[in-house]
Amino acid sequence: MTASENSNANSHANSDDRILTGECYCRDVRYEVVDAFAYALNCHCSNCRRTTGSAFKPFAGIAREKFAVVSGADALLIYGDAVTHDAHCGRCGSLLYSQVRDGAYVHVTMGTLREAPAIRPSAHIFVGSKAPWYEISDELPQYQGHVTQSGE
Numbered sequence: 453m454t455a456s457e458n459s460n461a462n463s464h465a466n467s468d469d470r471i472l473t474g475e476c477y478c479r480d481v482r483y484e485v486v487d488a489f490a491y492a493l494n495c496h497c498s499n500c501r502r503t504t505g506s507a508f509k510p511f512a513g514i515a516r517e518k519f520a521v522v523s524g525a526d527a528l529l530i531y532g533d534a535v536t537h538d539a540h541c542g543r544c545g546s547l548l549y550s551q552v553r554d555g556a557y558v559h560v561t562m563g564t565l566r567e568a569p570a571i572r573p574s575a576h577i578f579v580g581s582k583a584p585w586y587e588i589s590d591e592l593p594q595y596q597g598h599v600t601q602s603g604e
Protein backbone atom coordinates (compact mmCIF):
# COMPACT_ATOMS: atom_id res chain seq x y z
CA MET A 453 0.00 0.00 0.00
CA THR A 454 1.33 3.42 -0.89
CA ALA A 455 0.62 6.69 0.83
CA SER A 456 -1.43 7.87 -2.13
CA GLU A 457 -3.96 5.14 -1.38
CA ASN A 458 -4.71 6.56 2.04
CA SER A 459 -8.28 7.47 2.68
CA ASN A 460 -9.11 10.73 4.38
CA ALA A 461 -8.69 10.62 8.14
CA ASN A 462 -12.01 12.39 8.61
CA SER A 463 -13.90 9.39 7.33
CA HIS A 464 -12.51 7.32 10.20
CA ALA A 465 -13.08 9.88 12.91
CA ASN A 466 -16.05 10.20 15.17
CA SER A 467 -17.72 13.57 14.82
CA ASP A 468 -16.31 14.78 18.15
CA ASP A 469 -12.75 13.65 17.42
CA ARG A 470 -10.29 16.49 17.08
CA ILE A 471 -8.31 16.43 13.86
CA LEU A 472 -4.74 17.71 13.83
CA THR A 473 -2.90 18.79 10.72
CA GLY A 474 0.77 18.62 9.86
CA GLU A 475 3.03 19.59 7.03
CA CYS A 476 6.61 19.51 5.79
CA TYR A 477 9.03 22.42 5.60
CA CYS A 478 8.04 23.41 2.03
CA ARG A 479 4.30 22.66 2.65
CA ASP A 480 4.00 20.40 -0.39
CA VAL A 481 2.95 17.48 1.81
CA ARG A 482 0.11 17.83 4.30
CA TYR A 483 -1.48 15.23 6.55
CA GLU A 484 -4.36 14.89 8.96
CA VAL A 485 -4.36 12.76 12.08
CA VAL A 486 -6.90 12.14 14.82
CA ASP A 487 -5.75 13.63 18.13
CA ALA A 488 -5.84 10.21 19.77
CA PHE A 489 -2.19 9.15 19.92
CA ALA A 490 -1.52 5.93 21.83
CA TYR A 491 1.96 6.96 23.01
CA ALA A 492 4.61 9.61 22.51
CA LEU A 493 8.34 9.24 23.11
CA ASN A 494 11.65 10.97 22.51
CA CYS A 495 13.93 8.60 20.58
CA HIS A 496 17.68 9.15 20.83
CA CYS A 497 18.76 6.30 18.51
CA SER A 498 21.29 7.11 15.80
CA ASN A 499 18.76 6.54 13.00
CA CYS A 500 16.30 9.04 14.44
CA ARG A 501 19.13 11.52 14.99
CA ARG A 502 20.24 11.19 11.38
CA THR A 503 16.80 11.33 9.76
CA THR A 504 15.93 14.50 11.67
CA GLY A 505 19.35 16.10 12.11
CA SER A 506 18.42 16.62 15.76
CA ALA A 507 19.63 15.37 19.14
CA PHE A 508 16.52 13.18 19.33
CA LYS A 509 13.18 12.67 17.62
CA PRO A 510 9.92 13.34 19.46
CA PHE A 511 7.30 11.13 17.86
CA ALA A 512 3.73 10.09 18.57
CA GLY A 513 2.25 6.72 17.61
CA ILE A 514 -1.24 6.07 16.32
CA ALA A 515 -3.13 3.39 14.40
CA ARG A 516 -2.50 3.71 10.67
CA GLU A 517 -6.16 4.28 9.77
CA LYS A 518 -6.33 7.40 11.96
CA PHE A 519 -3.70 9.11 9.83
CA ALA A 520 -3.87 10.23 6.20
CA VAL A 521 -1.76 12.23 3.80
CA VAL A 522 -4.22 14.73 2.32
CA SER A 523 -1.99 16.50 -0.18
CA GLY A 524 1.34 15.83 -1.84
CA ALA A 525 1.20 12.06 -1.38
CA ASP A 526 2.65 11.54 -4.85
CA ALA A 527 5.59 13.74 -3.83
CA LEU A 528 6.57 11.53 -0.87
CA LEU A 529 10.02 10.00 -0.73
CA ILE A 530 9.56 6.56 0.80
CA TYR A 531 12.69 5.16 2.48
CA GLY A 532 12.16 1.49 3.24
CA ASP A 533 9.74 -1.10 1.92
CA ALA A 534 5.99 -0.98 1.35
CA VAL A 535 5.13 -2.11 4.88
CA THR A 536 7.68 -0.35 7.10
CA HIS A 537 9.30 2.85 5.98
CA ASP A 538 10.11 6.46 6.66
CA ALA A 539 8.11 8.98 4.62
CA HIS A 540 9.85 12.21 3.71
CA CYS A 541 8.79 15.07 1.48
CA GLY A 542 10.51 14.42 -1.84
CA ARG A 543 11.13 18.11 -2.32
CA CYS A 544 12.34 19.52 1.03
CA GLY A 545 13.22 16.22 2.73
CA SER A 546 11.28 16.67 5.98
CA LEU A 547 10.61 13.41 7.80
CA LEU A 548 6.83 13.40 8.29
CA TYR A 549 6.13 9.94 9.65
CA SER A 550 7.33 6.37 9.83
CA GLN A 551 5.09 3.41 9.09
CA VAL A 552 5.93 0.76 11.71
CA ARG A 553 4.76 -2.39 13.48
CA ASP A 554 3.92 -4.35 10.30
CA GLY A 555 2.21 -1.29 8.90
CA ALA A 556 -0.38 -1.11 11.67
CA TYR A 557 0.91 2.11 13.22
CA VAL A 558 2.51 5.34 12.14
CA HIS A 559 4.98 7.33 14.18
CA VAL A 560 4.28 10.97 13.43
CA THR A 561 7.24 13.34 13.90
CA MET A 562 5.78 15.78 16.42
CA GLY A 563 7.81 18.64 14.97
CA THR A 564 5.72 18.53 11.79
CA LEU A 565 2.38 18.97 13.61
CA ARG A 566 0.78 22.38 13.17
CA GLU A 567 -1.34 22.16 16.31
CA ALA A 568 -0.38 20.85 19.72
CA PRO A 569 -1.62 17.30 20.38
CA ALA A 570 -3.21 16.30 23.67
CA ILE A 571 -0.38 13.86 24.37
CA ARG A 572 3.16 14.71 25.52
CA PRO A 573 6.30 12.56 25.25
CA SER A 574 6.41 10.35 28.35
CA ALA A 575 9.98 9.02 28.23
CA HIS A 576 13.35 9.08 26.53
CA ILE A 577 14.23 5.87 24.69
CA PHE A 578 17.49 4.51 23.26
CA VAL A 579 19.36 6.78 25.66
CA GLY A 580 22.17 4.23 25.45
CA SER A 581 23.01 5.59 22.00
CA LYS A 582 22.22 9.25 22.54
CA ALA A 583 24.50 12.01 21.29
CA PRO A 584 27.29 12.58 23.83
CA TRP A 585 27.01 16.34 23.34
CA TYR A 586 23.37 16.42 24.38
CA GLU A 587 22.36 16.36 28.04
CA ILE A 588 18.82 15.34 28.97
CA SER A 589 17.68 17.93 31.49
CA ASP A 590 14.07 16.97 32.20
CA GLU A 591 12.64 14.48 34.68
CA LEU A 592 11.11 12.02 32.21
CA PRO A 593 12.13 8.37 32.65
CA GLN A 594 15.06 7.23 30.54
CA TYR A 595 15.45 3.83 28.91
CA GLN A 596 18.65 2.43 27.45
CA GLY A 597 16.68 0.83 24.63
CA HIS A 598 13.05 0.45 23.75
CA VAL A 599 10.17 0.60 26.22
CA THR A 600 7.08 -1.51 25.80
CA GLN A 601 4.00 0.58 26.36
CA SER A 602 1.09 -0.93 28.21
CA GLY A 603 -2.55 -0.17 27.76
CA GLU A 604 -2.69 0.14 23.99
Ligand SMILES: [Zn+2]
Pocket residue numbers: 476477478479480481541542543544545546
Ligand atom coordinates in the same frame (compact mmCIF):
# COMPACT_ATOMS: atom_id res chain seq x y z
ZN1 LIG B 1 8.32 19.57 1.65
Ligand SMILES: [Zn+2]
Pocket residue numbers: 495496497498499500501509578
Ligand atom coordinates in the same frame (compact mmCIF):
# COMPACT_ATOMS: atom_id res chain seq x y z
ZN1 LIG C 1 14.88 6.07 16.99
